[in-house]
Amino acid sequence: MEQNSENKNGYLLEVDNLKTYFAVKRGLFRKTVGYIKAVDGVTFRIRSGQSLGLVGESGCGKTTTGRTITRLVPATEGQVFFEGVDMLNATAKQLLQLRRDISIIFQDPFGSLNPRMTVANIVGESLKVHKNITGTELANRVKGLLEKVGLPSDSVNWYPHEFSGGQRQRIGIARALALEPKLVICDEPVSALDVSIQSQILNLLKDLQQELGLTYLFIAHDLAVVAFFCDVVAVMYLGKIVEQAEAKELYQNPMHPYTKVLMSAIPDTNVSREGRRKIGKGEVPSALNPPSGCPFHPRCPLADTKCSEQMPMSEKKDGEHFVACWKCD
Amino acid sequence: MSENDVLVSIKNLGVSFYSEDGIAKAVQDVSFSISKGKTFALVGESGCGKSVTALSIMKLIPFPPGEIVSGSIYFKDKNLLELSPKRMRTIRGNKIAMIFQEPMTSLNPVYSIGDQIAEAIMLHQHKTDEQAWADSVGVLKQVGISDPERRVYEYPHQLSGGMRQRVMIAMAISCRPELLIADEPTTALDVTIQMQILDLLDELQEQNDMSILLITHDLGIVAERAHKVAVMYASRIVEIAGCRALFDEALHPYTQGLLKSLPRLGVNKKRLDTIPGSVPEPLHFPEGCKFHPRCPLGNKDNRCRSVEPDLREVKPGRFAACWRVQGYQTEKERLEYGTKFGK
Numbered sequence: 001m002e003q004n005s006e007n008k009n010g011y012l013l014e015v016d017n018l019k020t021y022f023a024v025k026r027g028l029f030r031k032t033v034g035y036i037k038a039v040d041g042v043t044f045r046i047r048s049g050q051s052l053g054l055v056g057e058s059g060c061g062k063t064t065t066g067r068t069i070t071r072l073v074p075a076t077e078g079q080v081f082f083e084g085v086d087m088l089n090a091t092a093k094q095l096l097q098l099r100r101d102i103s104i105i106f107q108d109p110f111g112s113l114n115p116r117m118t119v120a121n122i123v124g125e126s127l128k129v130h131k132n133i134t135g136t137e138l139a140n141r142v143k144g145l146l147e148k149v150g151l152p153s154d155s156v157n158w159y160p161h162e163f164s165g166g167q168r169q170r171i172g173i174a175r176a177l178a179l180e181p182k183l184v185i186c187d188e189p190v191s192a193l194d195v196s197i198q199s200q201i202l203n204l205l206k207d208l209q210q211e212l213g214l215t216y217l218f219i220a221h222d223l224a225v226v227a228f229f230c231d232v233v234a235v236m237y238l239g240k241i242v243e244q245a246e247a248k249e250l251y252q253n254p255m256h257p258y259t260k261v262l263m264s265a266i267p268d269t270n271v272s273r274e275g276r277r278k279i280g281k282g283e284v285p286s287a288l289n290p291p292s293g294c295p296f297h298p299r300c301p302l303a304d305t306k307c308s309e310q311m312p313m314s315e316k317k318d319g320e321h322f323v324a325c326w327k328c329d
Numbered sequence: 330m331s332e333n334d335v336l337v338s339i340k341n342l343g344v345s346f347y348s349e350d351g352i353a354k355a356v357q358d359v360s361f362s363i364s365k366g367k368t369f370a371l372v373g374e375s376g377c378g379k380s381v382t383a384l385s386i387m388k389l390i391p392f393p394p395g396e397i398v399s400g401s402i403y404f405k406d407k408n409l410l411e412l413s414p415k416r417m418r419t420i421r422g423n424k425i426a427m428i429f430q431e432p433m434t435s436l437n438p439v440y441s442i443g444d445q446i447a448e449a450i451m452l453h454q455h456k457t458d459e460q461a462w463a464d465s466v467g468v469l470k471q472v473g474i475s476d477p478e479r480r481v482y483e484y485p486h487q488l489s490g491g492m493r494q495r496v497m498i499a500m501a502i503s504c505r506p507e508l509l510i511a512d513e514p515t516t517a518l519d520v521t522i523q524m525q526i527l528d529l530l531d532e533l534q535e536q537n538d539m540s541i542l543l544i545t546h547d548l549g550i551v552a553e554r555a556h557k558v559a560v561m562y563a564s565r566i567v568e569i570a571g572c573r574a575l576f577d578e579a580l581h582p583y584t585q586g587l588l589k590s591l592p593r594l595g596v597n598k599k600r601l602d603t604i605p606g607s608v609p610e611p612l613h614f615p616e617g618c619k620f621h622p623r624c625p626l627g628n629k630d631n632r633c634r635s636v637e638p639d640l641r642e643v644k645p646g647r648f649a650a651c652w653r654v655q656g657y658q659t660e661k662e663r664l665e666y667g668t669k670f671g672k
Contacts, residue, residue, distance in 0.1 A: 057519035058490075164607050165375075194374040194608065195546060199590035199601035206600065221519065228592035228601065251594055265520040267549025269576050269588060273556070281473075283491055283522060 011081075012048040012215045013069070013183055017041050018078035020061075020068045024288060036287045038064040040239035041078070043314070046183075046232070051209070051216035053230035053247070055223050055262070057284050061239040062219045066185045069217070070102055071095070082183065100130055103176040107188035109168035113160040119146070120156040123174045130179055145174040150204060166197035170204070177208065185217045190225060202229055224266055227251050232320075235259050238287060238295035241314065245321040255317065255328040258296045294326065302327040336540045337386065337508055338362040342400035344381050344390060346611070353611035355381045355395070357564045358639065363508065368534065368541040370551040370572070373561035374608050379544045382561075383510045386542070387427055388417050404508070423453040426501035430513035432493035436485040442469075442496045443481030446503050453504045464503065472499045473529060491522035498529065505537055512544045527554055548587060552576050560584050563609055563619035566640055569648040580649045582624045618652065626653045 020039040023032045039061045046052045054062040067073040069080050071087065080087040082102065085094055106112035113122055124142045127133045133141060143153040149170040160168055169189065176184055186205065190198040202225065208214060220226050226233055227247045234244040235258065243256040254260050282299035285291055293310050297303040307326050314324040344356040356378040363369040371379045384390050385397055388409060402409045404425065409417065429435040437445055446468060447461035456464065462481070469477035472495045485493055494514065501509055511530065515523035527550065534541055543555060551558055551572065558575050560568045560583065568581040579585045589602035606623040609615055615622050617634045627633030632652050643649050643656040651657060 057521065166607055195548070195587055196374060196590055196604040197607060199592070199603045200605075202592070203600050203603060222592075223520075224592045224594050227594055228598065248597065261521055263594065265524045266594065267523075267547055267553050268593070269548050269552040269591065270593075271549075271553050272573055273553060281525065283489055284519070 011045045013046045014081040016079040019076045021076040051230040053218045053226035053233040056236035060236045100179045102183045103181040105176045105186045149174045187219045255323045335362045338403040343398045346395045366538045367556040370543045370555035370558045377561040378564040423504045425508045426506035427510040428497045468499045508540045510542045
């Protein structure tokens with residue numbers, strides 16, 4: 001596979017000004033009446049072997065970003081480079097290779113596994129399709145994968161319904177790892193799981209990262225989970241990244257008002273009834289009809305007229321800390 | 330706390346579900362009481378029986394396959410389990426109301442939200458159409474919905490998730506209940522909206538002097554909202570404590586494990602602590618203490634493996650169900666343990 005400019009600076013994935021718009025059609029002739037700007041100019045990079053977390057509330061475009069990168073949803077504008085290969089304009093042959101290098105773990109451990117397929121088929125399918133592995137070798141590979149994710153290797157002939165939620169998520173992880181990918185996109189991998197299972201899965205993903213040198217794009221709504229799991233965190237709001245920094249830096253020194261709101265809204269076991277803080281009113285506006293200027297200004301405690309008129313650009317503060325806010329100096 | 334302050338008192342509640350594969354004991358020997366004007370939280374993982382407990386208070390356990398097999402539920406001086414269905418209907422939705430987890434599926438899509446709120450008001454408070462409609466507008470305003478005069482005519486699909494949950498709450502409080510059961514009221518919502526909804530519940534509690542039974546799996550919410558907490562595991566309550574006391578010092582190994590396995594902002598850890606294994610299923614509960622296969626203490630203890638501990642007061646105001654908690658065993662049991670099980 002040709003590789004122009006051999007992934008400079010050690011970035012495995014580079015996303016530049018990515019936009020994904022969905023046309024809204026109405027009426028008899030399905031006339032386009034507007035666009036939902038699900039992803040609206042997203043830029044980030046992930047170093048090889050690191051994890052980047054995309055956090056935000058529902059409808060902010062974090063899942064669509066993941067899907068656009070894997071070309072499950074067509075991009076409207078922008079560029080995505082994976083190991084220097086332009087993904088959005090890749091040829092069919094390049095794309096086949098990219099499909100091996102990038103895999104996805106889905107949120108819903110119940111909906112994302114075919115109930116009529118055995119575990120062996122679910123995990124082994126991609127090996128059959130991409131690598132033409134069959135027979136005993138396939139069976140051995142599948143067993144190895146199941147062991148790696150902590151499932152009993154005699155469970156190969158079971159069906160998904162015979163497993164608990166946490167085990168099902170392990171099947172999903174085994175499937176994602178089958179082709180030895182470089183980048184794994186985890187779309188809310190633990191949000192459907194119980195607390196005691198959630199920590200098991202997060203630890204497993206971390207161990208696998210160490211062992212296999214994986215790079216993660218970790219999509220989640222829970223800032224505490226992301227801060228634990230990721231090296232770099234990007235906070236999304238209404239299709240835009242409003243703040244991006246190293247996990248520790250972001251936690252210690254949040255700059256964007258939205259990040260602060262998000263952080264203070266996480267219920268914490270160290271806070272009592274009396275010591276609770278209050279947060280502002282308002283809901284996430286519709287992406288079909290976003291507010292002018294900064295998308296957060298209707299809910300922002302600091303907003304003034306400039307915020308409602310002009311969209312702030314993402315600016316580099318100290319180090320690798322990016323913020324898109326007029327009020328952050 | 331005097332006896333008069335208690336609004337609901339549950340004693341030895343047992344609920345079973347009958348299936349072809351056997352009897353699933355979904356709730357066993359659950360006892361707790363809810364004080365007037367306070368929030369009591371029931372916390373646990375999925376399948377631990379917390380929702381079944383709540384449905385028992387409403388007497389909404391589907392029969393068959395489910396049945397309340399033992400215990401009593403006193404609401405003030407009435408045992409709800411002995412009331413006729415007709416009497417129960419005058420209490421359900423009126424004195425005791427419930428909000429459900431899924432605001433999307435708990436509302437009827439073909440009626441306007443005004444119709445749905447007014448229905449309960451007309452039924453329970455014998456008001457006319459117009460009065461009930463006016464009350465609906467008032468109650469929508471109370472739950473913080475802007476422009477309620479217009480919103481009453483809207484249908485559930487026209488509202489966002491947070492708004493729908495507000496409508497659910499409006500419906501529940503329309504008859505000024507004394508007890509509000511909130512079953513995972515914010516699980517389907519975003520964190521910022523979650524906070525708004527929980528704040529709203531707090532406000533309403535203060536205004537109406539209402540008791541809340543808050544059912545959740547989120548320990549953070551419990552810490553911030555509850556006065557008293559019961560932790561459930563595999564159909565039993567394993568620990569009851571005042572909220573702050575529980576988070577300062579959890580006694581039961583399961584509670585301790587849960588608290589340790591939470592990722593926290595600002596705490597840098599390479600790995601999270603975990604509870605090994607998974608929650609047992611009601612048809613295949615282990616013998617003895619149901620937590621022992623996952624317990625760091627109970628694994629090697631013969632008594633944990635064979636005798637199920639009941640809930641006892643281990644120190645003032647603290648209840649736990651664990652052989653290994655200090656102060657749990659009686660002197661007699663300690664002696665028996667020495668002879669019967671060996672050390």
